[in-house]
Every structure is written in C-alpha cells, then in structure tokens.
Amino acid sequence: MTEANTTDERDPRLEQRIAQFENMTTADPKNEMAHFSLGNAYLQAGRAAEAAKCFEKVVELNADMSKAYQLAGEAMLDAGLEDRAVMVLEAGWKVAATRGDLLVRDGIGEKLESIGRTPPALSEEENATADELAASGSFICRRTGRTGTQLEGPPFKGPIGVWIQENISFQTWNDWIGQGTKVINELRLDFSREEDQESYDQHMREFLGIDDELREKLLEG
Structure with a gap:
C-alpha cells in the first residue's frame, strides 16, 4: 500500500x-x-x-x-x-x-x-x-477516449511531440493550450528559467496522460 x-x-x-x-x-x-x-x-x-x-x-x-x-x-x-x-x-x-x-x-x-x-x-x-x-477509421483521442480530429503534425519536435500527434486529438490539444495558459498565469512562469519550463512541461504531460513510464519509453526510442 x-x-x-x-x-x-x-x-x-x-x-x-x-x-x-x-x-x-x-x-x-x-x-x-x-x-x-x-x-x-x-x-x-x-x-x-x-x-x-x-x-x-x-x-x-x-x-x-x-x-x-x-x-x-x-x-x-x-x-x-x-x-x-x-x-x-x-x-x-x-x-x-x-x-x-x-x-x-x-x-x-x-x-x-x-x-x-x-x-x-x-x-x-x-x-x-x-x-x-x-x-x-475514426481518430480516437487516447486522452479522452472520444473521436476527434488528428493534429496535422507534431506540436513540437522530439518523440513526445510525435506521440502527441499520433495519439492526442486537436480538440484535446486545444484544451491543453487553454489550461496551459492558466498554468502560466497562476504560477507566474518565466520560460527564461529552466525550472519554470520544466514545470510547464510536467503540467502538460500530466494533462495529456503521459506518465513517467511512457515518457521514459518515448525518450529511449
């Protein structure tokens, strides 16, 4: 336990x-x-x-x-x-x-x-x-389990961006953009600071359901 x-x-x-x-x-x-x-x-x-x-x-x-x-x-x-x-x-x-x-x-x-x-x-x-x-042939968002529109391409470079494009719908990604804005404002994040960028990225991964195990697997290739 x-x-x-x-x-x-x-x-x-x-x-x-x-x-x-x-x-x-x-x-x-x-x-x-x-x-x-x-x-x-x-x-x-x-x-x-x-x-x-x-x-x-x-x-x-x-x-x-x-x-x-x-x-x-x-x-x-x-x-x-x-x-x-x-x-x-x-x-x-x-x-x-x-x-x-x-x-x-x-x-x-x-x-x-x-x-x-x-x-x-x-x-x-x-x-x-x-x-x-x-x-x-419908695209199913792995985050919500609902049908949606697939992103046209990865939202950013790297294996996590590719996974998002392949598994997360456009609608869910847009939801994250809105939520991410709240995160930035409420935590007063400054992306010139590495720890603030990591905090934002961690919130994003949590929101999209990318746990540590999946993250490590993606980064290992």
Missing part, C-alpha cells in the same frame, strides 16, 4: 501543483482534465485514496476515458480497496477494448492478472461496437 508523504518529505512544487488543481476542480467541478491532473498529483504524493476519488470523478464525467479507469483501479489497489478496484478495472478493460485503446486494455489486463483475476469477455454487442469503430 502506498503511504502518504510525511510533512518533512513533501515536495513544495508538488504541493503547489496539488493546490492549483484543487482550486481548478473547485472552480469548475465539471472540468474532467483538472480532476485527472489532480488525481495524478495525488498519486505522486502517495495519496492513493484521494487519487482514486479523482479518477472516479473523471469516469463519472466521461465514461469513455479508459485511462481514468486504469488509474482509479490501480490507486484503489494501493489504498487496499481490492474488490472495488476489480470492478473498476474490469469496466475499464471493456471500455478500452471496445474503443480500441490497446495500450490501456493491455495494461489493465496485466494488472488484473497480477492479482489473480482474468479480464472479462466482451459481449456480442460490445464486440460489434469495437468492430464498427475500427472499420470507421
């Missing part, structure tokens, strides 16, 4: 991000991206139970966001809530499989198997939905 950081171990910058995202979710309770980012920040702080609640809120707001199911289930396991975690992970596996989100589907499947559970089977209707979506 993940233990919360003690007061002496708290990262001031992480606490600042948590406070910022808490303010965002309070100001706009229907902002699924803010709840998602807050959940990620809670996870980094070792606050698994609180993270799980955030990701459950995301699922409530957007039942197609398979990544939120995965993170909610994993956080519940860390918090010792296995029965609830299994229910959420199984539901997320079906959403991911139906919408063609293979990375999340496989990740959830591995997590279920690690606790002695088997991923659920899709119903005929769910299989038909998956086949129909695959045949349509």
Whole structure:
C-alpha cells in the first residue's frame, strides 16, 4: 500500500501543483482534465485514496476515458480497496477494448492478472461496437477516449511531440493550450528559467496522460 508523504518529505512544487488543481476542480467541478491532473498529483504524493476519488470523478464525467479507469483501479489497489478496484478495472478493460485503446486494455489486463483475476469477455454487442469503430477509421483521442480530429503534425519536435500527434486529438490539444495558459498565469512562469519550463512541461504531460513510464519509453526510442 502506498503511504502518504510525511510533512518533512513533501515536495513544495508538488504541493503547489496539488493546490492549483484543487482550486481548478473547485472552480469548475465539471472540468474532467483538472480532476485527472489532480488525481495524478495525488498519486505522486502517495495519496492513493484521494487519487482514486479523482479518477472516479473523471469516469463519472466521461465514461469513455479508459485511462481514468486504469488509474482509479490501480490507486484503489494501493489504498487496499481490492474488490472495488476489480470492478473498476474490469469496466475499464471493456471500455478500452471496445474503443480500441490497446495500450490501456493491455495494461489493465496485466494488472488484473497480477492479482489473480482474468479480464472479462466482451459481449456480442460490445464486440460489434469495437468492430464498427475500427472499420470507421475514426481518430480516437487516447486522452479522452472520444473521436476527434488528428493534429496535422507534431506540436513540437522530439518523440513526445510525435506521440502527441499520433495519439492526442486537436480538440484535446486545444484544451491543453487553454489550461496551459492558466498554468502560466497562476504560477507566474518565466520560460527564461529552466525550472519554470520544466514545470510547464510536467503540467502538460500530466494533462495529456503521459506518465513517467511512457515518457521514459518515448525518450529511449
């Protein structure tokens, strides 16, 4: 079980991000991206139970966001809530499989198997939905699970930019631009300072669902 950081171990910058995202979710309770980012920040702080609640809120707001199911289930396991975690992970596996989100589907499947559970089977209707979506050729945003428009090119150079172009919709990227502006203004970031640029980049990765494992994999090529 993940233990919360003690007061002496708290990262001031992480606490600042948590406070910022808490303010965002309070100001706009229907902002699924803010709840998602807050959940990620809670996870980094070792606050698994609180993270799980955030990701459950995301699922409530957007039942197609398979990544939120995965993170909610994993956080519940860390918090010792296995029965609830299994229910959420199984539901997320079906959403991911139906919408063609293979990375999340496989990740959830591995997590279920690690606790002695088997991923659920899709119903005929769910299989038909998956086949129909695959045949349509629609672009599915891996961040939101919704259909959208693919970016015409990477938003910036490097492997992370390429991944964003291949996996994040134009609509979600535009949402980040708006959110990123709030980050700049609220944190008073100065891009001439390296630490401020990294803070902005970290907020972007959290918003788009690029966790540390995926980031390292992309940078390794």
